[in-house]
Each structure stands twice: as structure tokens, then as C-alpha cells.
Amino acid sequence: MGIIRNLANHLTVIRQSLTRNHNKIIMSRQLHARRTEGVDNNVWVEFAQLAADYKAVNLGQGFPDFSPPKFVQEAFVKAVSGGPLMHQYTRAFGHPRLVKSLAKLFSRIVGHEIDPMEDILVTVGAYQALFCAFQAVVNEGDEVIIVEPFFDCYQPMVKMVGGKAVYVPLRPKVEGSAVLSSGDWGLCPEELASKFTPRTKAIVINTPNNPLGKVYKTEELQVIADLCIKHNALCISDEVYEWLTYDGTKHVKIASLPGMWERTITIGSGGKSFSATGWKVGWAISAGKILKHMKTIHQNSVFHCATAAQEAVAQGFEREYELFGAPESYFQQLPAMLHHRRMKLASCLESVGLQPIMPEGGYFMIADISSIKVDFGDESSKDESYDFRFVKWLVKEKGLATIPVSAFYSPEHSKEFDKYIRFCFVKEDSTLDAAGEILKKWSQGQ
DSSP: OHHHHHHHHHHHHHHHHHHHHHHHHHHHSOOSOGGGTTOOOOHHHHHHHHHHHTTOEEOSSOOOSSOOOHHHHHHHHHHHTSOGGGGSOOOTTOOHHHHHHHHHHHHHHHTSOOOTTTSEEEEEHHHHHHHHHHHHHOOTTOEEEEEESOOTTHHHHHHHTTOEEEEEEOEEOOSSSOOOBGGGEEOOHHHHHHHOOTTEEEEEEESSOTTTOOOOOHHHHHHHHHHHHHHTOEEEEEOTTTTOBOTTOOOOOGGGSTTTGGGEEEEEEHHHHTTOGGGOEEEEEOOHHHHHHHHHHHHTTTOOOOHHHHHHHHHHHHHHHHTTTSTTOHHHHHHHHHHHHHHHHHHHHHHTTOEEEBOSBSSEEEEEOTTOOOOOOOGGGTTSOHHHHHHHHIIIIIOEEOEEGGGGSOTTTGGGGTTEEEEEOOSOHHHHHHHHHHHHHHHTTO
């Protein structure tokens, strides 16, 4: 009996030891996927919180602080009160009325007959359209060329699918004169061509560009198109600000160029089109053979988008189709209104010695801050880039929120462009006036 008892005790000790070791293994196991590593920082979260903490005048975040046009507000109200179907699921890949209205308008612009059921995917904002695009077309090890400055979600989305981001910057064309317009920035064709390799799967462009405001000219798009055709690569073209161009600048869709319809994914936004960013209605337009793979990602992630918001955006596009090019069109009225606000902001910036880069399109204006000397005083942040330190100082000391432009660049190029900050001018006049008063007091040493 003693032998049996000793054996039982020994087995208990072994079992307890194994349990402890097993628990240690379980506790040491990573409970997160590696794809989330290195992509957790977000400039919008950081600086939105900073602006809120200091109750700053916010020219940082890119959203209008004015209401959408009445006709889409009324369409939304009508949709919400339009019976039970407006409160239930609609077609997973896009509300039928919306995809038909998008196809009708954009077929006219692209010069290609767009099939509303095959060639359009409606998403939860342009953000999800981009996510679906990268998930659907990029394999592990594929290279994706990203033109800088870029909207900051492109890089983490490429990384999360195991792709490799390859960067090529737009550069100021300085020829003995100051850079005054986003049109003075361009791609070097030779530099761009050198980035294409047998592993290149896609190139990502943004026109009009955030944060620079550059609108690509036809000849610039043709250089990109020729390289895509030569290397059998896709173009993911983020065109959410397509209706917002100024001073006679024309937006051109790269999908309209010969040979590009079948190799372009065009990203659009109802929120940007109708100044209703919170509705989160976006889309991707492409050849059905490409879009079907994006639909697979969509149906296995969000599956469906809000019905009433899609109905309202559909009615907005139906109206714009009928008024296309007319003075009554919202797509004509909005940039005309924003031109005034763009000029107001530029004047305010110049008054304190900042050099604005006049945008050809979009929501934003960047300014060169290299001539402004500031004593940050805080040695703890000296390892941060200059524009990050400047923006934090501007919020804390002057009560004005902006965004550092180096956040839109890769680590290898960010130091070349850390003397710029970004302002949003798609704001009420009262907001811009408040910002102007801050800048005025600053210039007077107050």
C-alpha cells in the first residue's frame, strides 16, 4: 500500500508540474495576429485627441463643419420614413438604385458602359473600398507602388496582406522660383519606371491628392498607364475628391485612358461628394473580373451597407446627372464656394509668414513652415520630426489644430518633407475666421 501511495503522490507532483508548464506556455502565447504589429499608431487618433484636450480651432481633420445640401438631407429623411424596406437589408454589393445611378453617371465620364450589377461595389466609405481592393488583389510578397504623399491607410493595408510597399514621391519642380501650387509637384518618369519590377502588382495614386491637392494631368496619368500596361500591373486610383477642383483644373479618370478600364480600380465617396462624411457610403468601380474578388472580401467582412444612406446618395446622383455641368449642380456650386475659403486660408497663412502651396483640388492646403523659428522648449520631444513638434506646439500654445505632413510619407522620405503642415479649409467661414484671428495674434506677438 505504501508503494502505491508513494506512486500516486509522485504522479500528482508530475501532473501539477505539467499543468504549471502548460499554463506558462498558454500565458506566453501571443493572443494577437502578427499582421497588427507595427500598424497600430494612427495620426488622426493622436491629433484629434490633442485638439479636443486643448479645445483648439480644428483645421486638422478633413471633414466639413457645415451641413450637406438640403436635397440629400431631404432624401435621407424621406428614405428613413419610406417604409419597412428602407430599414432592412438591401442588395449586399450595393443598393440597386445607387449602383444604377452611379453606372449611369460614370459611364458618361469614363466613356465605357459600366454594368451596375457587375462593375460596382458599394462599401462602408471609401476606406472599406480600399481595404477590399488590397485584400482582393495583393498576395504575400507582391510589391505595391505608393505615390507619396499618400493617405495614411494605404501602407498599413498593404502590410497587413503581406505585400511590400514601394514608395515614389511627388517632388517640387524647383527651377529658380518658389513653389506656389500643387501643380508644381510631379513624378519623375524615370524614377517611377525604376520602381516597377516583376513583383509589382499595383500602383496606388490619389487624385486630387490628400494632403497636397495635386490633380494629375492627362499626360502624367498616361505615363502611369503606359507602365501599368507594360508590366501588367493594376492601378488603384483613389478619387474621393474628384468633384473638388479649382481655377479651371480638370479631374481626369485614369480608367478613361486606353487600356486602363480593365486594369483600374477607381475608389469614390458619397460622403465627399455630398459633404456627408458620416454617412460612410463609398464604392469601387472596376471590370467585373476584378470586382468579383473584392465582393468576396466584402461579403466576408461587412456584407452590407446602410440602406437608407445608399438610397439618399442615389437620389443625389440622379439629381446631379440631370444637372450635370449646369450652374445649379452641387458639383459646380461646392468648389465655387470652397474656392473663396481656400483663398481666405491662404491669405491668413501668408500674413504670419507661412508659405501656402495652393491646391488644385481637394479639402486641404499644405504650408511651408521652414521660415518660422519656434522655441519648442520641450527637450523630451526632440527626437520627433520637426513638423510633429511644430503641430503640437501650435495646438498647445496657440489653440490651432493642424496635421504634420510627414505623416503622409514613408520613413525613408519623411525627413525630406518635415517642414510642411496641413490645413483643412472645408469649414464654415466662422471657423476660418477664428483660425485667422489666432494667426493674426500670433503675427503680432500675442
